Amino acid sequence: MANADSCVTIHMAASLDGFIARKDGSVDWLETSDEFADGDTMDPEFVEAFLKTIDCYVMGSRTYETALRFEAQGSGWSYGDKPTFVLTSRELPRIRDTVEFYSGDLAQFVNGHLRPKFRTIWFVGGGAVSAQCLRLGLADELRYSILPILIGDGIPFFEKLDRDIALHLAEVKAYKSGMVELCYEVRGHRGDSRNATT
Numbered sequence: 001m002a003n004a005d006s007c008v009t010i011h012m013a014a015s016l017d018g019f020i021a022r023k024d025g026s027v028d029w030l031e032t033s034d035e036f037a038d039g040d041t042m043d044p045e046f047v048e049a050f051l052k053t054i055d056c057y058v059m060g061s062r063t064y065e066t067a068l069r070f071e072a073q074g075s076g077w078s079y080g081d082k083p084t085f086v087l088t089s090r091e092l093p094r095i096r097d098t099v100e101f102y103s104g105d106l107a108q109f110v111n112g113h114l115r116p117k118f119r120t121i122w123f124v125g126g127g128a129v130s131a132q133c134l135r136l137g138l139a140d141e142l143r144y145s146i147l148p149i150l151i152g153d154g155i156p157f158f159e160k161l162d163r164d165i166a167l168h169l170a171e172v173k174a175y176k177s178g179m180v181e182l183c184y185e186v187r188g189h190r191g192d193s194r195n196a197t198t
């Protein structure tokens, strides 16, 4: 049974021109050096408290492979001790007890397995999985962190969608680092009274 209080969020950081990684998968450009004087400072205590509100993570296998590379380079694991579900049809190394693999129907997995168990479900990429999540009407919220950089080409935030998806802008925050965080609610589903097509 689906949990009416559960919320599926898609969150990624992207360049201003809408890419989440270069074509070769590299994300070196995430380290930017801008300074926006009027921006907020990212408070580590706030970030820590916020991360505690996330109940589980979901990601595609290529994003997991990037996380594996980061871990191997000593940059750590970004998902703490939270359950982390990796979508894959392949055999991949399971580097932590919190990692579980899934292959198959994403709607059935989210509605039948994740929503009844978890309240705050974060999809953390990549572009293929985010598009699948949106195409299937599974996302409630989109968090888009735009970095002050253009990279010209790369892996898009979403692979092609087959229809328009109307959004409601719920929050905007600008940070001293020049990053802008946009939070949108996905309109026209799960009891949203706003009309999705207007």
Ligand SMILES: NC(=O)c1ccc[n+]([C@@H]2O[C@H](COP(=O)([O-])OP(=O)(O)OC[C@H]3O[C@@H](n4cnc5c(N)ncnc54)[C@H](OP(=O)(O)O)[C@@H]3O)[C@@H](O)[C@H]2O)c1
Pocket (backbone or CB within 6 Å): 011, 012, 013, 014, 019, 020, 021, 024, 025, 026, 027, 059, 060, 061, 062, 063, 064, 066, 087, 088, 089, 090, 102, 103, 104, 105, 106, 124, 125, 126, 127, 128, 129, 130, 132, 155
């Ligand atoms: N900037 C950011 O915030 C950010 C965030 C996340 C990722 N990234 C970057 O984005 C890149 C990866 O994105 P991507 O779009 O190429 O790939 P992705 O979405 O991470 O992974 C796609 C893969 O997941 C597997 N998959 C998806 N749905 C499945 C399902 N229902 N059942 C079984 N397997 C399923 C398939 O691979 P199999 O062949 O394994 O089945 C598919 O090819 C990486 O370079 C990563 O570093 C950036």
